Amino acid sequence: MGDARLWAVVGATGTGKTDLSLRLAEALAARGRAAEIVNADAMQLYRGMDIGTAKLPEAERRGIPHHLFDAWEVTAEATVAEYQRVARETIRAIFTRGADAILVGGSGLYVSSVVYDFRFPPHDDALRADLEAELDRSGPGALYERLRALDPDTAARIDPRNGRRTVRALEVLAQGESTHGAALPEEAALWHEPTTIVGVHVDRPPLVERLDARVERMWASGLLAEVEALRARGLDDSPTAGRAIGYAQALAQLDGALTEAEAIAQTQALTRRYARRQVSWFRRYRGILWTAPDADAGDLADSVG
Numbered sequence: 001m002g003d004a005r006l007w008a009v010v011g012a013t014g015t016g017k018t019d020l021s022l023r024l025a026e027a028l029a030a031r032g033r034a035a036e037i038v039n040a041d042a043m044q045l046y047r048g049m050d051i052g053t054a055k056l057p058e059a060e061r062r063g064i065p066h067h068l069f070d071a072w073e074v075t076a077e078a079t080v081a082e083y084q085r086v087a088r089e090t091i092r093a094i095f096t097r098g099a100d101a102i103l104v105g106g107s108g109l110y111v112s113s114v115v116y117d118f119r120f121p122p123h124d125d126a127l128r129a130d131l132e133a134e135l136d137r138s139g140p141g142a143l144y145e146r147l148r149a150l151d152p153d154t155a156a157r158i159d160p161r162n163g164r165r166t167v168r169a170l171e172v173l174a175q176g177e178s179t180h181g182a183a184l185p186e187e188a189a190l191w192h193e194p195t196t197i198v199g200v201h202v203d204r205p206p207l208v209e210r211l212d213a214r215v216e217r218m219w220a221s222g223l224l225a226e227v228e229a230l231r232a233r234g235l236d237d238s239p240t241a242g243r244a245i246g247y248a249q250a251l252a253q254l255d256g257a258l259t260e261a262e263a264i265a266q267t268q269a270l271t272r273r274y275a276r277r278q279v280s281w282f283r284r285y286r287g288i289l290w291t292a293p294d295a296d297a298g299d300l301a302d303s304v305g
Contacts, residue, residue, distance in 0.1 A: 004095040005033075005304065006192045007102040008040070008115050010282050011200035012275040014211045016293030018056050020200055021104040023297035025064045028100055031301055036065040036094045038087060040105030040114065042078055043244045045071045048230050051223045052246040054214065067094075074241040075234040081120045084113040088191070108281035115195060116188035127174055131167040140166055147173075159277075164239065196304055199282050199290045208272055215246065215268045219260065223250050245270045 009021045025035040039045065043053045047070040050057075055069060067090045072078065087103070091114070094101040103114060112118060135143055140163035147169050148155035158165045202210065227235065227250040235242045235251070242248065249263040249270075258266065282288065291300070 003194070004098065005100045006091060006115070006195045007035075007100060008111055008195065008197045009102060009104045009200065010040075010108075010111055010197060010285070010288075011106060012202070012207065012278040012282075013106050013271065014054075014207060014214055014275065015106075015200040015202045017104055017106065017200050018054075020198070020291075020293060020295065020297065021102050022062055022064060024198075024300055025102055026062065027297040027301040030298070033301075034097070034099035035102055036067065036097075036099050037061075037102045037104055038090055038094070039066070039068040039071075040087070040103050040107055040111045042083070042105075042107040042110055043241065043247075044069055044105070045078065045083070046074050046076075046241050047072065048074060048226065048233065049241060049244070049247070051218050051221050051226045052244065052250070054218075073233070074230050074238050076238075076241075078240040080109050080113050083110050084118065084120075087114045091192075106278050108278060112188075115191060115197065117191050118188060124171055124175055128167065128171050131170055135163045135167055139163070143167065143170060146170065157281075194304065196300075197285055197288045198300060199285070199288045200293055200295075201290050202293060207275060211271050211275060212268045215264055215271060218246060218267075219264055224254065227251060227254065245274060 007024065009017045009024065011017055021037055025037060028035040041053060043049050044055050045068060046053075049055070056066075058066075068087060071086070087110075091101040091103070103111065105111060131143065140161055143163065143166045144155065144158070144160045147158070147166050150173050151169065154169050158169065160166075223246065227247055230241075230247075231251070231254070235247070242251065246267045249258060249267045252258040253260055253263040289300070289303070
């Protein structure tokens with residue numbers, strides 16, 4: 001793979017990662033280094049989830065090759081392990097073409113699974129089934145309290161309402177393994193050398209304004225129609241896509257459980273909370289280069305020689 005570089009452009013939702021990644025790819029090309037972009041946003045992997053994920057339309061990709069957008073049907077269950085496999089295969093192929101790879105996204109565990117030497121603990125299908133049955137019977141609260149007693153560090157990084165991640169953490173612990181939540185990224189080695197991680201930062205007050213406005217644009221741009229179309233393709237039965245912020249609220253609005261104003265307000269509140277968690281996650285990255293959304297991409301390209 002020669003001296004091909006892995007770039008990671010990360011940060012909270014709504015900070016301008018997509019635009020910076022495009023400008024970085026163009027700056028690298030101007031310096032004689034081809035570059036291709038690889039998606040690391042969990043929900044942009046799904047076909048048809050465009051408006052609610054702020055997915056960049058193909059016509060606006062400036063001729064730069066983009067990978068792992070629209071890769072999965074909405075009925076597919078997203079797993080970090082599967083994403084790691086396909087993303088690394090994609091990046092290796094880019095390197096063999098003599099190009100740099102620019103990994104772009106804010107899904108912290110997805111980014112970490114590629115950037116760091118991250119090995120997944122084993123699965124136990126029977127144990128998983130028992131835990132999921134308990135989740136269905138009792139809800140996530142009791143399972144989360146059990147996790148917090150067994151592994152408070154991992155519990156602190158999981159949303160108490162995210163029963164799926166709580167089940168996975170308990171499954172790993174029950175097999176005598178340590179969970180990955182507390183081990184990344186302070187202690188893990190890089191998967192590929194050289195790697196440059198660029199964090200895009202926007203101060204909290206303007207970021208909140210940007211996020212709230214973006215949610216309003218999602219509804220104005222036709223999110224409900226998008227969700228109706230996805231519902232016909234199985235969105236309701238999806239273990240991951242149907243729970244995405246904005247999509248779950250749009251489904252509830254379509255079902256009459258929320259008014260439009262309630263759906264928008266709930267999506268805004270959840271998006272703000274998610275952005276806070278993203279910032280906390282990426283702050284732990286060693287050697288990250290924090291920059292503003294309008295940073296000079298040429299300076300970034302030149303910073304690594």
